[in-house]
Amino acid sequence: MRLSKMHLKTLREVPNEAEIASHILLVRSGMIRKLVSGVYGFMPLGWKAARKIENIIREEMDNAGGQEIHMSAIQPAEIWQESGRWYAYGPELWRLKDRNGRDFCLGPTHEEIFTDIVRTDVSSYRQLPMNLYQIQTKYRDEARPRFGLMRSREFIMKDAYSFDADFEGLDKSYNEMYDAYERIFTRCALDFRPVEADTGAIGGSNSHEFTAISEVGESEIAYCENCDMAATVERAECIDAKPENEEMLTLEKVSTPGTKTIEAVADYLKIDKNRTIKALLFVTYDNEGDVDSYVAAFVRGDRTLNMVKLINALDVPEHTIEFADEEEMGYETGCVGGFTGPMGLTNCKIVVDSELVQLKNLCAGANEKDYHMINVNYGRDYEGDIITDIKTLREGDPCPECGKPVKHARGIEVGQVFKLGTKYSESMGAMYKDENQKDHPIVMGCYGIGVTRTLAAVVEQHHDDNGIIWPMAVAPYHVIITLVKPNDEIQALVADKIYDTLIKAGVEVILDDRKERPGVKFKDADLLGIPVRITVGKLAVEDIVEYKLRREDDKIEVSVDEAISKAIKIVSDEK
Ligand SMILES: [Zn+2]
Incomplete structure (x- = not known):
């Protein structure tokens, strides 16, 4: 892509309401655009990065046996009344009426819809287990949307639902999703920790939250360095203080x-x-x-x-x-x-x-x-x-597993997995027949990943004062060629040669051929965070260009061929 043709508007100023790095940098780099509070659109570079994350999720979900479908964001109220959540979900559920006064909501999650699919389509144990998922836009009428993509009212989510004949099957499905999540967040280059979590409005028995470690995160987790205890602070059990051996005194x-x-x-x-x-x-x-x-x-x-x-x-x-x-x-x-x-x-x-x-x-x-x-x-x-137990486990309190002092950390909840059990299948009548024609409720699990929140978490963990530092796997483009003087014939030819060769090799490249001062181009390259920068300047006449990784300070002068082969190698190693 030639930058002169790309729809890109970077900002020098920090948006007023932006408080955290991911919000500031995604807006400043022109990757996202605010429509109203808590509602953002994606511009070409931001959308490409979001699609990279989606595709990592898609590959790992497919490898784990998931089947992708796509359901409507609009859901009829009746189905939420059946599960009992029309009332229980509260004011965050985005409700609306059609012209005839019939109630609907914009789905914040899709347990009811997927349960409805299996109760209609699944009747026999032979059809189980099954895992269905979608990557789709979700809605939550947040009281206080903030932090850009981190807590927004419209967001992209991957939600998956597993259907098993028994709880043993659910355990297996749950563990497969847990493992897939570890691979997904590792590929997204996130420093994360899976922790035990409360099940909240989703319900069910067990849950783990996948937390990307970050000071600006809204999740507080407690963990132990001595054993493997790790839980959200809401969930973490507390050990009661040991009583002294005292006589009761007079009131x-x-x-x-x-x-x-x-x-x-x-x-x-x-x-x-x-x-x-x-x-x-x-x-x-x-x-x-x-x-x-x-x-x-x-x-x-x-x-x-x-x-x-x-x-x-x-x-x-x-x-x-x-x-x-x-x-x-x-x-x-x-x-x-x-x-x-x-x-x-x-x-x-x-x-x-x-x-x-x-x-x-x-x-x-x-x-x-x-x-x-x-x-x-x-x-x-x-x-x-x-x-x-209604008290909060504080930093330094004894670990509920081993008694050593616990630590606290903050993080961004990027994914959560739940063992739903039969909560939805029983309330909505999703049954299957076993070998003896006996009816049983289908045993369910559900598994979410905030796609757009993951994007924000990646930026939160990978940036510096000058801009984003995309990890290769989620970078909107792999390489940016900064052409110092587009009017210089030799420089333009060398830049074109690198550009064409890299594209043929399957590398995603931006050529900054804009008629801007070099300083502006370098600043933008840092802000956009493209992992590899090749600068074509006055040494082009000697077949020499500058090669620099966004994540490192050093730049080196190399031959054009060497720059090309180094770029191809690092992209294939890291993408
Ligand atoms: Zn411990």
Whole structure:
């Protein structure tokens, strides 16, 4: 491709709302173009890079036995009502009506559609196992789209669904997809880590998230360097603190004026925060938007409540719970903002972190302004409706597997795999007959990769101050020939020769033949991040050109033939 003919508009300025490297560089290099908040279009170079990622995914999915299909983004509401997700998915589901008032949504994921295909087409065990996938545009009405392609409202996703006769088959399908994902992200040159994850709105029993390590990622993971424990922080189990061997002391009410926070009350009573009980107040809503219940959650004062664990414990959709208005909840349940404790609450669900059950003589709010209770003990003084682990595993806490201190890292979720089991096949009636004509629900798994988010993650991990540094396998072009003086006949001839020879060898080449100053061309070449640059300048007359890799600082002067053979070799080695 001659750059003079390419539709390319690079920007010198950083877009206002862009905060992270991938967003800034993809916009500045003219690869993506914002339409409205969270909605981006792809220009020629950006689209080529996206297609490279798609094709890596396609090859590995096909090798793992997947069959590609393509379903509509538009899905009728009825099918989501059948699975129960029309309501459970909440406001992120992009809903619309046709001219007759019939409800539809723009699919954020396609479990229902694929389940519908197999319930219609599969009847016998002989048709199983099967793996269907698509690479398709998805929609999510994000409350706060940001970071360019990282959290957008329209995005390209690969979603695959496996169908097996039993759970043993599901385990095999799941492991095959897990292995395919490792190959895909390795080929995309990502530094990634598969970690155990929560199943969220998709449901099912087991899940792994594939996380591209990055400071700007929205996923926080906990991992252990001593064993193979690795999980998202939402998912990671916590070990309860070991109780001291203490006698229960007499419960007492003490005056603690103005101590509305854990810090303040611990200071006032001169005790450690880990001797206190922290209260967090929530309200859940029903289908109609009316209050369903009030929830008081209690963790040790120095802990952080884990919202995902709380939501799982309550078994409510994520969008139906929010922080309670203290005054309203106080009126209904008897709690007092800043002085809430687990004793004497009425008309509310009490969720107690498992750790608190063992710990003795703690301090908790007295549900009375300016008072706390001391020597509070579970069982004797209060009880919970739900007792489970609702705390967050912090950096340095003991590893749930081996007890050594865990580490935290941030990352970008580029893929996730789920063992769905029979959640969808049972709710939607996707059954098959075994050898004895007996009916069974089909056992399912589902497997997603954010194609456009992977593209952003690649840029996030491969860039410098001057621009993108594409890994060869996903680079929109392999080589850029920078022609210093397009008007110089010899330079133009040499550049054309390199260009034609490389194209014949199957190398994807850009020839920068624009009538621009050399400085502009070098800046653009760095910004676009094409892996190999061959500069044709005044030494062309002596058959010498400059050869440079984008990822290295050094440039070397070599003969034209040597530049060509070096380029062909590195492209075939790395693409
Ligand atoms: Zn460990």
